[in-house]
Amino acid sequence: MTNRKVGLWLIGAFGGVGTTVTVGLTSLCRGLAQPIGLVTAKPLFQNLDLVEPHEWVIGGHDVRAGSFYESATGLMERSGVFGYALLQAVKNDLDQFSKNVQPGIWINESSTHTGENNHIVLCQNPKNAVAQVCEHLQTFKKVHGLDRVVVVNVASTEPIYPLDERHQSPSALLNSLTEPCLPPSSIYALAAIQSGCPYVNFTPSLGASLPALELLAQQHKVPIAGKDGKTGETLLKSALAPLFAARNLRVRSWVGHNILGGGDGRTLNSPANKESKVKSKDVQLPSILGYPLQTHVSIEYVESLDDWKTAWDHIHFEGFLGTKMTMQFTWQGCDSLLAAPLVIDLARLIDFAARKGESGIVKPLACFFKSPEGVTEHDFFKQTTELENWVRSHHPLSAR
Numbered sequence: 001m002t003n004r005k006v007g008l009w010l011i012g013a014f015g016g017v018g019t020t021v022t023v024g025l026t027s028l029c030r031g032l033a034q035p036i037g038l039v040t041a042k043p044l045f046q047n048l049d050l051v052e053p054h055e056w057v058i059g060g061h062d063v064r065a066g067s068f069y070e071s072a073t074g075l076m077e078r079s080g081v082f083g084y085a086l087l088q089a090v091k092n093d094l095d096q097f098s099k100n101v102q103p104g105i106w107i108n109e110s111s112t113h114t115g116e117n118n119h120i121v122l123c124q125n126p127k128n129a130v131a132q133v134c135e136h137l138q139t140f141k142k143v144h145g146l147d148r149v150v151v152v153n154v155a156s157t158e159p160i161y162p163l164d165e166r167h168q169s170p171s172a173l174l175n176s177l178t179e180p181c182l183p184p185s186s187i188y189a190l191a192a193i194q195s196g197c198p199y200v201n202f203t204p205s206l207g208a209s210l211p212a213l214e215l216l217a218q219q220h221k222v223p224i225a226g227k228d229g230k231t232g233e234t235l236l237k238s239a240l241a242p243l244f245a246a247r248n249l250r251v252r253s254w255v256g257h258n259i260l261g262g263g264d265g266r267t268l269n270s271p272a273n274k275e276s277k278v279k280s281k282d283v284q285l286p287s288i289l290g291y292p293l294q295t296h297v298s299i300e301y302v303e304s305l306d307d308w309k310t311a312w313d314h315i316h317f318e319g320f321l322g323t324k325m326t327m328q329f330t331w332q333g334c335d336s337l338l339a340a341p342l343v344i345d346l347a348r349l350i351d352f353a354a355r356k357g358e359s360g361i362v363k364p365l366a367c368f369f370k371s372p373e374g375v376t377e378h379d380f381f382k383q384t385t386e387l388e389n390w391v392r393s394h395h396p397l398s399a400r
Contacts, residue, residue, distance in 0.1 A: 004055050007140055007146040008059070009060050009150065010060035011061050012061070012153065013061065014068065015154060016075060017340055017343060018060060018068075019071040020081070021154070021340045023094065025056055026093040027086060027090055029054045029093070030093075032086060033086075037342075039342070040348050048394065050349070057146060058097040059140045061101065062101055062119060063106070063119055068098050068101075069095060078306045079308060079334065103119045104121070104184075105120070105123060106123065107123055107125065107126060107129055126187055129191075133187065133188055133191030134191045137192065148198070150198045150347045150350055151188065151197045151200070152347055153205065153207055160272070161183045161186070166181050193216050194220065196222060198350040199225075200343075202342075203229075204227060204228040217361075223358045223360065224361055225346060225350055228369055228370040229343070231338040232331055233258060236329065237254070237313075240329075241285055241289055241378075242288060242382075244289065245290065249317050252293060253316045254285055254315050256298070257300075258309065258311045259301075260308070261303050262335060262336075266303075307334055309335050312329075345368065350362060364386045
């Protein structure tokens with residue numbers, strides 16, 4: 001496709017992940033970085049005609065005032081992420097994209113509104129909020145002459161939101177929008193779907209994960225995917241658990257302790273927000289192993305770590321003749337640098353799904369998520385095989 005331009009609209013744009021995605025794309029566009037960590041850079045994906053770095057136009061929403069350059073500089077100073085020379089080389093690009101970031105949309109009654117959110121538009125109810133987000137998306141598309149806008153949620157984790165009969169059908173939900181009925185993540189998801197924008201939820205928040213929005217996505221012919229990007233400890237769980245199952249070694253208990261800093265860590269320091277994340281991280285093992293076992297996941301905020309995270313896991317398993325043995329591992333990584341390439345992958349692939357006329361949940365993208373929608377298989381290798389088969393089904397020659 002010639003002269004293609006596609007919008008990438010990031011919910012939580014100035015956060016660590018949104019900022020790193022933007023620095024990453026601008027660096028790739030200028031030839032200042034290699035696509036290490038990008039699944040879609042592998043040979044299998046080369047014939048899909050995916051959106052290239054220079055074809056993206058970035059915008060978004062954020063409840064914090066600022067810019068991509070300011071956020072990137074903060075990450076560099078606090079966490080050693082990026083280098084000064086790299087940021088100077090892409091500063092003009094970051095400044096241009098910062099102009100496309102709109103204030104976050106908030107509901108007057110929202111219980112998650114805090115004094116730290118100083119860059120917001122308060123709306124009377126979800127209906128007004130959805131209309132405001134739709135207007136921002138449509139204006140972004142028109143002003144930049146975009147072929148499509150892909151919306152990705154990389155905002156902070158929300159508390160678990162209870163569902164009721166209003167969330168079961170599109171008509172029931174749409175008729176309830178004059179009263180509090182959706183968390184912010186789902187307001188953005190609904191606006192994306194109604195605007196015809198492919199939507200990805202990279203967080204454990206509710207987003208589009210309710211029956212009414214899944215049905216609406218099908219009706220509007222919009223592909224959606226989520227939820228909660230699989231970047232660290234859970235990735236290792238989904239890769240290691242199949243080993244124990246394949247060798248018929250019975251896992252008796254699996255305990256994981258996570259410490260992290262940064263904005264994500266501060267958010268997860270709240271018990272209500274932490275509950276969403278723990279639930280997402282602790283659903284895979286019984287599914288993969290095929291039996292119940294004792295599990296425990298803890299997440300603690302350690303301010304000094306900033307954008308870095310450490311996970312220590314203790315696996316107690318039973319071997320031949322009933323002998324109990326132990327495996328332990330430690331995973332240390334930079335949260336934003338682990339997540340950003342996956343966000344770029346997902347944006348490229350959900351755009352591809354839209355071009356191919358797919359709608360509703362794109363199940364072959366399950367390997368990117370801790371709690372993949374519409375999928376019960378959590379074995380990372382089986383999930384990856386599904387993704388590869390999906391790619392081959394569109395371009396059989398790429399399998400050679």
